[in-house]
Amino acid sequence: MTSAANPRAPAAHDATASPYERGNLSDLLEAEGTISESRTQFLTPRQLMLLRFRRNKMAVFSLWFLAFLYLSALFAPVISPYDKTHRFNKHLYLPPRDIHIRADDGSWRRPFVYAVTIETNKETFTRDFVEDRTQQYPIQFFVKGDPYKLWGLFRMDWHLYGVENAEEIGPVFLMGGDKFGRDIFGRALYGARISLTIGLVGVSIALVIGLVLGGLSGLYGGLVDNLIQRLIEFIRSIPTIPLWMGLAAAMPADWPQLRVYFGITIILSLLAWTTLARVVRGKFLSLRNEDFVLAAQSAGANQWYLIWQHLVPSFMSYVLVDITLAIPGMIIGETALSFLGLGLVSPTVSWGVMLKDAQQVVEIAIHPWVLWPAMFVVVTVLALNFIGDGLRDAADPYADL
Amino acid sequence: MREYILRRVLQLIPTLILISIVSFTIIQLPPGDYVTTYVANLAAAGEELSEEEIAALEEHYGLNQPGYIQYIKWITNFVQGDMGLSFYWDRPVNRLIGERLMLTMIMSFFTLLFVYAMAIPIGIYSAVRQYSLADYVFTFIGFIGLATPNFLLALIFMYIGIKVFDASAGGLFSTEYLDADWSVAKVWDMLKHMWLPVVIVGTAGTAGTIRVMRATTLDELGRPYVETARSKGLREGQLTMKYPVRVALNPILSTIGWRLPEIVSGTVLVALVLNLPTTGPLLWRALMSQDLYLAASMIMILSTLTLIGTLISDILLAWVDPRIRYGERGTT
Secondary structure (H helix, E strand, C coil): CCHHHCCCCCCCCCCCCCHHHHCCHHHHHHCHHHCCCCCHHHCCHHHHHHHHHHHCHHHHHHHHHHHHHHHHHHCHHHHCCCCCCCCCCCCCCCCCCCCEEECCCCCEEEEEEEEEEEEECCCCCCEEEEEEEEEEEECEEEEEEEEEEECCCEEEEEEEEECCCHHHHCCCCCCCECCCCCEHHHHHHHHHHHHHHHHHHHHHHHHHHHHHHHHHHHHHCHHHHHHHHHHHHHHHHCCHHHHHHHHHHCCCCCCCHHHHHHHHHHHHHHHHHHHHHHHHHHHHHHHCCCHHHHHHHHCCCCHHHHHHHHHHHHHHHHHHHHHHHHHHHHHHHHHHHHHCCCCCCCCCCCHHHHHHHHCCHHHHHHCHHHHHHHHHHHHHHHHHHHHHHHHHHHHCCCCCC | CHHHHHHHHHHHHHHHHHHHHHHHHHHHCCCCCHHHHHHHHHHHCCCCCCHHHHHHHHHHHCCCCCHHHHHHHHHHHHHCCCCCEECCCCEEHHHHHHHHHHHHHHHHHHHHHHHHHHHHHHHHHHHHCCCCHHHHHHHHHHHHHHHCCHHHHHHHHHHHHHHCCCCCCCCCCCHHHCCCCCCHHHHHHHHHHHHHHHHHHHHHHHHHHHHHHHHHHHHHHCCHHHHHHHHCCCCHHHHHHHCHHHHHHHHHHHCHHHHHHHHHHHHHHHHHHHCCCCHHHHHHHHHHCCCHHHHHHHHHHHHHHHHHHHHHHHHHHHHHCHHHHHCCCCCC
8 A cells, every 4th residue: 555655644635545534444454554543533433443343353253153153054954964853763872973084094085984883882781883994985065865945945955965875874963963863963053043043033122122211211311210220120130040931931832933932032132121221221321411412402403313313323332232242141041941941842943952952961971962052052152252342342432443 | 327228128128029929920821720730630641530629629729719819818928938838749838948948048159159259369360460371261261151051061060070070960968968967967068069069150150250350450450549559669469459459349249239140040050950959940840830839939039039139239338338328329
């Protein structure tokens, strides 16, 4: 960049002179190394926030990772080699398959598996899967398999990977199989559809309630404020899990799963809105007396205009942080409720439903891979926390660039 | 001060009434009641009950009356210390809950202690040695602790317990003390078992508290008064402990009240996984079998205890900080 070489030249009207005047973010990022404090005044707060966020490598990486996870959930039927209900009755509790790239003679091959056969261990009398190393079966890509309808629209039957003759030589279970011989990896992707969306839907509900009640509270004050604040204190004083358990148990057992899904979402957002409402109220209170708001008021702006043009944009970044940090709680909540058998139940697939199989210690001791869905929960929650932290640092107007 | 306490205690009363109504309503929500569940179970076993028998059962349990009358009966008895009869266990709720409740309280107390004993020193250390290796390690562990749900942690610990130590991690007592009367030996045995659930439940809270402690201490360390004290020659350790840490402790202590619901929730879940003889598994079973009085009483008691804990922490805070005592109700 030539402009970077001459940073202090006042060239406001020259479009090619400096990226800062043009406010083009990609140019800015290129010139990032040369940014000094005097220049950042040309950026809008949003550009500043984005710039700061992109500096936080952990947060950016988490964002990409989550995007990848959501995409995988979207394309779950394509990526998972078998249907979520496909049972391999000969291969119950098949451990995660070893994918080999070296043959026994030491030569390199494309990824392949050996056939597995069941042998009874003569000492422990357990049934173990043993690899039959006589023949290699290469992993194939874009293979035909269980038919499915992608997003309820497209009839398809090919899967990203798989082996031929899976019933005989054993299916490719990357993370092992469960007690019915179903693919844990594939099911975790299907489960992600429920577990990942429940947070989004729940947080949307919480956001609407939080904005409205928090706004009312901050705007009108007095009795309304007092009532809403007492309500919030009341809800927060009840221990979450007993309350959730009680409400979840209150859902009739014969409800269809979709309704249970929304029921749980509402139960989870019942608590989450209180945090958001508090943030919104606090911001309303502190912004009410800011100069720019008073100026707009005296210039004759009506209340709606004031709220949507001045107040909401100025605290939205804070709300965004709280939203991001509220999603993990909801994901954990759903997992916990389903794990307890109070939430979603089989045949619906969610991470919590899958973890229900891991309730028995014995189960975990013998088949530790049934804990894999837990890994999905932890990693997702971790990523969301990193993003939330990144956003919080980025939204801080006093932070250094 | 006395006026403040009185005001807070009076404020507790409407909240308690509201909680009692909510706890009772939640249990009433699902269609059917204990008798319908009971009859359905009998029918599944091949035993049919006549209309009269069902009516007699409903009469026996007082389920034929409208909900609000059931509520009034329950709450009047509750206030007098009689929590009604558990349908499922066919025993007074008081007797069922008593010991389990005590264990839950002990566990919550130790968890709280654990959270602060771990979080405060680590938080201070991380702030003073910002960006050191230890700071990064603690931050990382903290993140993992925040991201792992309690019950998952319990599962993982049980797995480790079996694989590495070849011992089952569940339960609160060794078999020989299970039905024994309380004695010093039994208490010691309990403490030996309790550390694991305490660590599990406390991890998330510890992680959160470390972050708050670190952030507030860092804020304080940058203040001019710290610089002044340093320029006057105060030793670094003494300086940190005497001023910034004391200020930074305030928000930590003031949120004890928020930690309590978290911890009680955590103990309920973890107790289920680890099969501890606390309130968790009992509440779960009561909810599953629509055991009205047992479930409602338990939600009520857990909430009440949480409220009282919050009250105590508020009073402590007011005692420490005169701004709260005299000022308007806290605005932050």
